[in-house]
Amino acid sequence: MNIDQNTEFDEYLALYYKILNSKINYNKIPKSYDWVQNCLFNYRDKEFRKTLRIDKPTFWMLVDKIKFHPVFYSNSNNNQTNITIQLAVVLYRLGSNASL
Template identity: 40%
Template sequence: MSAASPESLLDVDMEAQSSSQSDNESDSSISSDFDQEFIAIFERRYCDLVREIENTRVLSPAPPVPKMSQLPLLDHFREYNVERWRRKLQVEPETFDVILSLIQEDPVFYNNSNNPQLPVEVQLAVFLFRAGHYGNAASPEDTAGWSGLSVGGVEKCTDRVIVALLALHDNAISLPNEPEKEAAKEWVEENSCPEWRDGFLVCDGSKIPFFSTTRTTR
Protein backbone atom coordinates (compact mmCIF):
# COMPACT_ATOMS: atom_id res chain seq x y z
CA MET A 1 0.00 0.00 0.00
CA SER A 2 1.51 3.28 -1.10
CA ALA A 3 1.79 6.21 1.30
CA ALA A 4 -0.33 9.28 0.60
CA SER A 5 1.50 12.32 -0.58
CA PRO A 6 1.52 15.50 1.53
CA GLU A 7 -0.42 17.28 -1.21
CA SER A 8 -3.25 14.72 -1.11
CA LEU A 9 -3.42 14.88 2.68
CA LEU A 10 -3.68 18.67 2.51
CA ASP A 11 -6.48 18.42 -0.04
CA VAL A 12 -8.39 15.98 2.19
CA ASP A 13 -7.98 18.24 5.23
CA MET A 14 -9.16 21.31 3.36
CA GLU A 15 -12.13 19.37 2.02
CA ALA A 16 -13.03 18.22 5.53
CA GLN A 17 -12.79 21.78 6.86
CA SER A 18 -14.94 23.03 4.01
CA SER A 19 -17.52 20.33 4.68
CA SER A 20 -17.51 21.11 8.41
CA GLN A 21 -17.91 24.83 7.73
CA SER A 22 -20.76 24.10 5.36
CA ASP A 23 -22.45 21.92 7.98
CA ASN A 24 -22.04 24.66 10.62
CA GLU A 25 -23.50 27.25 8.30
CA SER A 26 -26.40 24.94 7.55
CA ASP A 27 -27.01 24.30 11.27
CA SER A 28 -26.77 28.02 11.98
CA SER A 29 -29.24 28.77 9.23
CA ILE A 30 -31.67 26.18 10.58
CA SER A 31 -31.29 27.53 14.12
CA SER A 32 -31.82 31.09 12.92
CA ASP A 33 -34.94 30.11 11.00
CA PHE A 34 -36.28 28.27 14.05
CA ASP A 35 -35.63 31.26 16.33
CA GLN A 36 -37.38 33.62 13.95
CA GLU A 37 -40.36 31.30 13.62
CA PHE A 38 -40.57 30.86 17.41
CA ILE A 39 -40.44 34.61 17.97
CA ALA A 40 -43.10 35.18 15.32
CA ILE A 41 -45.41 32.60 16.95
CA PHE A 42 -44.83 34.11 20.41
CA GLU A 43 -45.56 37.63 19.19
CA ARG A 44 -48.72 36.47 17.44
CA ARG A 45 -50.02 34.65 20.51
CA TYR A 46 -49.10 37.57 22.75
CA CYS A 47 -51.02 39.99 20.53
CA ASP A 48 -54.00 37.63 20.52
CA LEU A 49 -53.93 37.48 24.33
CA VAL A 50 -53.73 41.27 24.69
CA ARG A 51 -56.61 41.69 22.23
CA GLU A 52 -58.69 39.16 24.17
CA ILE A 53 -58.09 40.98 27.46
CA GLU A 54 -58.89 44.37 25.95
CA ASN A 55 -62.13 43.14 24.40
CA THR A 56 -63.34 41.16 27.41
CA ARG A 57 -64.89 43.26 30.18
CA VAL A 58 -65.15 40.36 32.63
CA LEU A 59 -62.46 37.69 32.42
CA SER A 60 -64.19 35.38 34.91
CA PRO A 61 -67.97 35.83 34.56
CA ALA A 62 -69.99 35.56 37.76
CA PRO A 63 -73.56 36.39 38.75
CA PRO A 64 -74.06 40.05 39.76
CA VAL A 65 -73.80 40.94 43.43
CA PRO A 66 -77.32 41.72 44.70
CA LYS A 67 -77.63 45.16 46.28
CA MET A 68 -80.47 47.09 47.86
CA SER A 69 -79.88 50.78 48.42
CA GLN A 70 -80.70 52.22 51.83
CA LEU A 71 -80.23 55.79 50.62
CA PRO A 72 -84.01 56.39 50.33
CA LEU A 73 -84.28 55.74 54.07
CA LEU A 74 -82.40 58.97 54.72
CA ASP A 75 -85.44 60.98 53.64
CA HIS A 76 -87.53 59.09 56.18
CA PHE A 77 -84.91 59.50 58.91
CA ARG A 78 -84.63 63.23 58.23
CA GLU A 79 -88.32 63.71 58.90
CA TYR A 80 -89.14 61.09 61.51
CA ASN A 81 -85.95 59.86 63.17
CA VAL A 82 -83.03 62.29 63.11
CA GLU A 83 -81.01 60.09 65.46
CA ARG A 84 -80.84 57.36 62.82
CA TRP A 85 -79.81 59.99 60.28
CA ARG A 86 -76.93 61.01 62.55
CA ARG A 87 -75.83 57.40 62.98
CA LYS A 88 -75.45 57.02 59.23
CA LEU A 89 -73.97 60.39 58.22
CA GLN A 90 -72.64 61.75 61.54
CA VAL A 91 -73.99 65.27 60.88
CA GLU A 92 -77.26 67.09 61.41
CA PRO A 93 -79.57 67.36 58.40
CA GLU A 94 -79.08 71.13 58.46
CA THR A 95 -75.30 70.68 58.36
CA PHE A 96 -75.70 68.31 55.43
CA ASP A 97 -77.72 70.94 53.56
CA VAL A 98 -75.10 73.63 54.19
CA ILE A 99 -72.25 71.43 52.96
CA LEU A 100 -74.31 70.48 49.92
CA SER A 101 -74.96 74.12 49.06
CA LEU A 102 -71.23 74.87 49.27
CA ILE A 103 -70.01 72.07 47.00
CA GLN A 104 -72.81 71.34 44.54
CA GLU A 105 -71.53 73.82 41.94
CA ASP A 106 -67.98 72.47 41.97
CA PRO A 107 -66.81 71.49 38.46
CA VAL A 108 -65.77 68.05 39.70
CA PHE A 109 -69.43 67.04 39.67
CA TYR A 110 -69.89 67.86 35.99
CA ASN A 111 -68.54 66.15 32.89
CA ASN A 112 -69.17 65.90 29.17
CA SER A 113 -70.14 62.23 29.28
CA ASN A 114 -73.45 60.94 27.99
CA ASN A 115 -73.80 59.21 31.35
CA PRO A 116 -74.48 61.89 33.98
CA GLN A 117 -73.06 61.58 37.47
CA LEU A 118 -75.13 60.68 40.49
CA PRO A 119 -76.84 63.62 42.21
CA VAL A 120 -74.42 65.56 44.39
CA GLU A 121 -76.51 64.86 47.50
CA VAL A 122 -76.08 61.13 46.91
CA GLN A 123 -72.33 61.48 46.47
CA LEU A 124 -72.10 63.58 49.63
CA ALA A 125 -74.12 61.01 51.60
CA VAL A 126 -71.80 58.24 50.42
CA PHE A 127 -68.75 60.25 51.47
CA LEU A 128 -70.17 61.12 54.90
CA PHE A 129 -71.12 57.50 55.51
CA ARG A 130 -67.52 56.44 54.91
CA ALA A 131 -66.04 59.38 56.82
CA GLY A 132 -68.26 58.63 59.82
CA HIS A 133 -67.27 54.99 60.11
CA TYR A 134 -64.03 53.11 60.51
CA GLY A 135 -62.63 49.67 59.84
CA ASN A 136 -64.62 47.39 57.56
CA ALA A 137 -67.71 49.57 57.88
CA ALA A 138 -65.90 52.35 56.01
CA SER A 139 -64.63 50.08 53.24
CA PRO A 140 -65.84 50.59 49.66
CA GLU A 141 -67.39 47.12 49.73
CA ASP A 142 -69.54 47.73 52.83
CA THR A 143 -70.47 51.21 51.66
CA ALA A 144 -71.49 49.75 48.31
CA GLY A 145 -73.75 47.29 50.11
CA TRP A 146 -75.36 50.14 52.07
CA SER A 147 -75.76 52.55 49.17
CA GLY A 148 -76.56 50.06 46.42
CA LEU A 149 -73.71 51.40 44.28
CA SER A 150 -70.76 49.58 42.81
CA VAL A 151 -67.43 49.59 44.60
CA GLY A 152 -65.98 51.77 41.86
CA GLY A 153 -68.92 54.16 42.16
CA VAL A 154 -68.32 54.52 45.90
CA GLU A 155 -64.66 55.33 45.33
CA LYS A 156 -65.49 57.93 42.68
CA CYS A 157 -68.08 59.61 44.91
CA THR A 158 -65.56 59.74 47.74
CA ASP A 159 -62.82 61.21 45.55
CA ARG A 160 -65.09 63.88 44.05
CA VAL A 161 -66.44 65.09 47.38
CA ILE A 162 -62.92 65.28 48.82
CA VAL A 163 -61.83 67.41 45.84
CA ALA A 164 -64.82 69.72 46.34
CA LEU A 165 -64.20 70.05 50.09
CA LEU A 166 -60.51 70.78 49.65
CA ALA A 167 -61.45 73.66 47.39
CA LEU A 168 -63.17 75.24 50.42
CA HIS A 169 -60.13 74.88 52.68
CA ASP A 170 -59.05 78.52 52.76
CA ASN A 171 -62.58 79.72 53.47
CA ALA A 172 -63.47 77.03 56.00
CA ILE A 173 -60.23 76.70 57.97
CA SER A 174 -58.76 79.70 59.76
CA LEU A 175 -57.01 80.36 63.04
CA PRO A 176 -59.08 82.14 65.70
CA ASN A 177 -58.36 85.76 66.48
CA GLU A 178 -57.57 86.95 70.00
CA PRO A 179 -61.19 87.63 71.11
CA GLU A 180 -62.22 84.18 69.81
CA LYS A 181 -59.31 82.56 71.63
CA GLU A 182 -60.20 84.26 74.89
CA ALA A 183 -63.87 83.31 74.57
CA ALA A 184 -62.89 79.68 73.95
CA LYS A 185 -60.52 79.70 76.93
CA GLU A 186 -63.24 81.08 79.19
CA TRP A 187 -65.60 78.36 78.02
CA VAL A 188 -63.02 75.65 78.73
CA GLU A 189 -62.32 77.09 82.16
CA GLU A 190 -66.01 77.18 83.03
CA ASN A 191 -66.62 73.63 81.82
CA SER A 192 -63.45 71.98 83.13
CA CYS A 193 -60.93 73.72 85.38
CA PRO A 194 -58.77 76.88 85.37
CA GLU A 195 -55.59 74.91 84.70
CA TRP A 196 -56.98 73.61 81.42
CA ARG A 197 -58.13 76.94 80.00
CA ASP A 198 -55.20 77.16 77.56
CA GLY A 199 -56.16 73.83 76.01
CA PHE A 200 -59.03 75.39 74.12
CA LEU A 201 -58.02 73.78 70.84
CA VAL A 202 -58.40 70.25 72.23
CA CYS A 203 -61.75 70.56 73.97
CA ASP A 204 -63.64 68.28 71.58
CA GLY A 205 -65.27 65.22 73.09
CA SER A 206 -66.43 64.63 76.66
CA LYS A 207 -65.83 67.44 79.13
CA ILE A 208 -65.37 66.45 82.78
CA PRO A 209 -65.74 69.39 85.20
CA PHE A 210 -62.75 68.73 87.46
CA PHE A 211 -62.03 71.26 90.17
CA SER A 212 -58.33 71.20 89.32
CA THR A 213 -55.87 69.15 87.32
CA THR A 214 -55.15 65.68 88.59
CA ARG A 215 -51.69 65.01 89.98
CA THR A 216 -49.98 61.68 90.38
CA THR A 217 -48.14 61.15 93.66
CA ARG A 218 -45.36 58.65 94.08
Protein backbone atom coordinates (compact mmCIF):
# COMPACT_ATOMS: atom_id res chain seq x y z
CA MET A 1 0.00 0.00 0.00
CA ASN A 2 1.19 3.47 -0.74
CA ILE A 3 0.56 6.55 1.44
CA ASP A 4 -2.66 7.54 -0.39
CA GLN A 5 -4.14 4.06 -0.05
CA ASN A 6 -3.12 3.94 3.60
CA THR A 7 -4.82 7.29 4.32
CA GLU A 8 -7.95 6.23 2.46
CA PHE A 9 -8.02 2.96 4.38
CA ASP A 10 -7.68 4.83 7.70
CA GLU A 11 -10.59 7.10 6.73
CA TYR A 12 -12.80 4.14 5.87
CA LEU A 13 -11.81 2.41 9.10
CA ALA A 14 -12.64 5.54 11.13
CA LEU A 15 -16.03 5.80 9.42
CA TYR A 16 -16.67 2.10 10.03
CA TYR A 17 -15.98 2.48 13.77
CA LYS A 18 -18.11 5.62 13.93
CA ILE A 19 -21.06 3.75 12.40
CA LEU A 20 -20.56 0.74 14.67
CA ASN A 21 -20.41 2.87 17.79
CA SER A 22 -23.25 5.23 16.93
CA LYS A 23 -26.41 5.09 18.99
CA ILE A 24 -29.67 4.92 17.10
CA ASN A 25 -32.75 6.14 18.90
CA TYR A 26 -35.31 3.70 17.57
CA ASN A 27 -38.16 5.58 19.26
CA LYS A 28 -37.58 8.53 16.92
CA ILE A 29 -37.84 6.45 13.75
CA PRO A 30 -41.41 6.64 12.44
CA LYS A 31 -43.10 3.26 12.03
CA SER A 32 -44.67 2.26 8.73
CA TYR A 33 -48.34 1.43 8.98
CA ASP A 34 -48.64 0.75 5.26
CA TRP A 35 -49.01 -3.02 5.65
CA VAL A 36 -51.89 -2.69 8.10
CA GLN A 37 -53.67 0.24 6.50
CA ASN A 38 -53.34 -0.74 2.87
CA CYS A 39 -52.99 -4.51 2.94
CA LEU A 40 -54.03 -6.53 5.97
CA PHE A 41 -57.54 -5.22 6.58
CA ASN A 42 -58.27 -5.19 2.86
CA TYR A 43 -57.54 -8.91 2.59
CA ARG A 44 -60.40 -11.23 1.83
CA ASP A 45 -61.35 -13.54 4.69
CA LYS A 46 -59.24 -16.44 3.40
CA GLU A 47 -56.11 -14.27 2.97
CA PHE A 48 -56.62 -12.65 6.38
CA ARG A 49 -56.92 -16.04 8.09
CA LYS A 50 -53.88 -17.37 6.24
CA THR A 51 -51.83 -14.32 7.31
CA LEU A 52 -52.81 -14.06 10.99
CA ARG A 53 -54.12 -17.59 11.60
CA ILE A 54 -57.39 -16.14 12.87
CA ASP A 55 -60.57 -14.94 11.19
CA LYS A 56 -61.59 -11.26 11.16
CA PRO A 57 -64.52 -11.49 13.63
CA THR A 58 -62.34 -13.32 16.17
CA PHE A 59 -59.53 -10.80 15.65
CA TRP A 60 -61.87 -7.88 16.40
CA MET A 61 -63.33 -9.74 19.41
CA LEU A 62 -59.79 -10.10 20.79
CA VAL A 63 -59.09 -6.41 20.19
CA ASP A 64 -62.27 -5.55 22.13
CA LYS A 65 -61.27 -7.84 25.01
CA ILE A 66 -57.72 -6.48 25.41
CA LYS A 67 -58.04 -2.82 24.43
CA PHE A 68 -58.54 -1.55 27.98
CA HIS A 69 -55.85 -3.69 29.60
CA PRO A 70 -53.36 -1.52 31.55
CA VAL A 71 -50.37 -2.97 29.67
CA PHE A 72 -51.44 -0.89 26.67
CA TYR A 73 -51.38 2.37 28.62
CA SER A 74 -48.39 4.02 30.23
CA ASN A 75 -47.12 7.40 31.34
CA SER A 76 -44.18 7.15 28.97
CA ASN A 77 -43.30 10.00 26.62
CA ASN A 78 -43.07 7.49 23.79
CA ASN A 79 -46.32 6.83 21.99
CA GLN A 80 -47.35 3.20 22.00
CA THR A 81 -48.36 1.58 18.73
CA ASN A 82 -52.08 1.09 18.23
CA ILE A 83 -53.40 -2.06 19.94
CA THR A 84 -54.82 -3.36 16.67
CA ILE A 85 -51.41 -3.18 15.05
CA GLN A 86 -49.68 -4.75 18.06
CA LEU A 87 -52.07 -7.70 18.00
CA ALA A 88 -51.73 -8.13 14.23
CA VAL A 89 -47.93 -8.14 14.47
CA VAL A 90 -47.91 -10.66 17.34
CA LEU A 91 -50.30 -13.00 15.56
CA TYR A 92 -48.33 -12.71 12.34
CA ARG A 93 -45.03 -13.42 14.10
CA LEU A 94 -46.45 -16.35 16.08
CA GLY A 95 -47.97 -17.87 12.94
CA SER A 96 -44.94 -17.70 10.69
CA ASN A 97 -41.18 -17.92 10.57
CA ALA A 98 -40.92 -14.56 8.83
CA SER A 99 -40.03 -11.25 10.41
CA LEU A 100 -42.06 -8.14 9.98
